[in-house]
Amino acid sequence: VKDYLVHAAVRLSCNYADLPFDAGKQEKTAQIVTERVSAALEKTGDAYAYLLPSGLSERKKNFLLDRRLLHADTVHSPYSVAYLRMDENACVQTALADHLSIATFSEEGDVQSCLKTAKHIRSLLSDESALAYDAEFGYLTAHPCDAGTGMRATLLMNLPAIYAKHELLGMIRSHEMKQCIIRSAGGDILLGRCGVYCIENRVSLGMRTAEIAEQLLNSANALVEKERELRAAAMNGKDMALNDFVWRAYGITTCAQMITQREALKLWSELTMGVSIGAYALDDKVLTGMWEAACGTITLNNVQTQEEANVARAQFIRSLF
Amino acid sequence: MICDYCGNASAGKYLRVIFGGKARHYCPQCALQFQRGDALAMQMTFLNVSDEKSGYDAEKICPECGMRFETLQKSGSLGCSGCYQAFRGELAYLMTRINGTACHVEEVREEPEELNEAEKQLFSLQGELAQAVSMENYERAAELRDEIKALTASGFGGNAS
Numbered sequence: 001v002k003d004y005l006v007h008a009a010v011r012l013s014c015n016y017a018d019l020p021f022d023a024g025k026q027e028k029t030a031q032i033v034t035e036r037v038s039a040a041l042e043k044t045g046d047a048y049a050y051l052l053p054s055g056l057s058e059r060k061k062n063f064l065l066d067r068r069l070l071h072a073d074t075v076h077s078p079y080s081v082a083y084l085r086m087d088e089n090a091c092v093q094t095a096l097a098d099h100l101s102i103a104t105f106s107e108e109g110d111v112q113s114c115l116k117t118a119k120h121i122r123s124l125l126s127d128e129s130a131l132a133y134d135a136e137f138g139y140l141t142a143h144p145c146d147a148g149t150g151m152r153a154t155l156l157m158n159l160p161a162i163y164a165k166h167e168l169l170g171m172i173r174s175h176e177m178k179q180c181i182i183r184s185a186g187g188d189i190l191l192g193r194c195g196v197y198c199i200e201n202r203v204s205l206g207m208r209t210a211e212i213a214e215q216l217l218n219s220a221n222a223l224v225e226k227e228r229e230l231r232a233a234a235m236n237g238k239d240m241a242l243n244d245f246v247w248r249a250y251g252i253t254t255c256a257q258m259i260t261q262r263e264a265l266k267l268w269s270e271l272t273m274g275v276s277i278g279a280y281a282l283d284d285k286v287l288t289g290m291w292e293a294a295c296g297t298i299t300l301n302n303v304q305t306q307e308e309a310n311v312a313r314a315q316f317i318r319s320l321f
Numbered sequence: 322m323i324c325d326y327c328g329n330a331s332a333g334k335y336l337r338v339i340f341g342g343k344a345r346h347y348c349p350q351c352a353l354q355f356q357r358g359d360a361l362a363m364q365m366t367f368l369n370v371s372d373e374k375s376g377y378d379a380e381k382i383c384p385e386c387g388m389r390f391e392t393l394q395k396s397g398s399l400g401c402s403g404c405y406q407a408f409r410g411e412l413a414y415l416m417t418r419i420n421g422t423a424c425h426v427e428e429v430r431e432e433p434e435e436l437n438e439a440e441k442q443l444f445s446l447q448g449e450l451a452q453a454v455s456m457e458n459y460e461r462a463a464e465l466r467d468e469i470k471a472l473t474a475s476g477f478g479g480n481a482s
Contacts, residue, residue: 015402017402019401020385020386020400020401021398021399021400021401021402022400097398132402134402134405134406134425135425135469135470136409136413136424136425136450136466136469137405137412137416137425138425138426139425140399140402140405141399142398142399143397143398143399144397144399144405144412144415144416145397145419147405147416147425148420148425149425203419203420204420205416205419205420205424205425206420206424206425206426207426208426
């Protein structure tokens with residue numbers, strides 16, 4: 001069952017040197033980019049599926065968004081096309097803010113292997129046509145914040161004890177955390193909603209990609225260490241506040257009549273800790289099912305409105321117990 | 322509270338960011354924009370126009386795509402790879418503020434023992450450039466940039482793979 005480090009993803013952004021950075025808005029540029037990517041990927045031994053993000057089912061889209069293989073800005077990019085590798089761990093998306101967005105994913109949280117794969121794909125794509133590159137600024141991107149390595153590495157972390165004990169702010173001030181950005185799992189700015197966080201590299205320029213990844217892992221390790229320490233202190237009913245916290249989650253999960261996707265994520269996080277500190281035992285399929293409900297990858301039948309979806313989601317979750 | 326970026330007052334939690342030693346407060350909408358990667362555009366807005374160190378020139382235009390610096394300042398997005406050349410000074414200044422350096426470290430230098438003379442020279446020049454930019458010695462930085470450009474034009478350093 002996923003816990004602590006839930007998964008890792010890496011995204012490399014880059015552009016073709018001879019094209020303007022307007023593929024997200026100009027169909028003609030987007031078409032040239034797509035043709036080049038098709039030609040480059042055809043030469044590789046790997047099989048890629050050609051996807052139009054606008055034509056994907058909600059379930060499939062959520063699955064790919066959860067794995068960060070599709071960019072969150074996809075909905076604003078009408079000409080974007082995605083090439084999904086058949087193992088569903090790598091994807092090349094075209095015509096976003098940048099011409100190319102190479103995304104890789106690791107279920108095991110192996111950020112270094114994600115990086116290796118992403119760099120390999122970037123190298124294949126650059127064989128077809130030169131990428132925009134500058135000796136001083138590195139890979140040139142539409143947003144100057146991404147220039148340099150063009151890399152955004154993300155680790156999704158489950159840290160409910162840190163959340164419940166309000167330890168995050170103290171952690172952010174520590175030396176290890178200065179090199180990363182912490183967001184809530186949904187990507188919004190409010191960190192106080194649940195214990196699932198994304199941590200991302202702060203800088204993309206002035207360091208090698210491997211160094212950035214290593215720095216991110218150091219930050220993740222500091223968080224995991226703190227989370228383990230807090231959970232260890234709550235084992236066998238010792239910390240009543242944390243035990244109450246996880247039992248409340250259990251109560252809501254088994255009784256609630258409506259559960260939103262965001263709430264499902266919060267409950268999943270807290271139940272995972274409940275199992276981890278020995279408050280109760282749950283079958284793996286319960287936590288896996290809850291994770292799927294939280295990511296929106298379950299099928300909710302005969303649902304027309306948001307309210308109906310929340311009712312169906314709660315029903316699905318209750319049925320897991 | 323009034324948002325330092327859009328100037329509007331709205332309800333919700335404000336994001337506090339320290340920029341240039343001063344605290345700025347963003348309303349929830351602007352904070353979202355800030356976190357989505359438009360940080361540079363927002364920081365540019367806060368730059369003092371008369372700050373000579375920034376090399377700020379709103380009238381500057383990219384000869385390749387015709388983008389004005391003013392447009393970059395508003396949108397946070399560049400129009401083409403030529404913009405990096407056209408607005409090099411301004412971008413170097415801002416990228417140093419964000420990343421602590423404006424100098425990319427090439428992956429090719431992961432194994433320094435295999436460097437040839439030209440690579441070693443480039444390595445050294447890039448190190449000096451990073452130092453010059455961080456010391457805000459832009460004259461020296463410009464000289465170093467020209468030297469790097471000459472070296473890369475001679476066949477090394479422009480390999481984007």
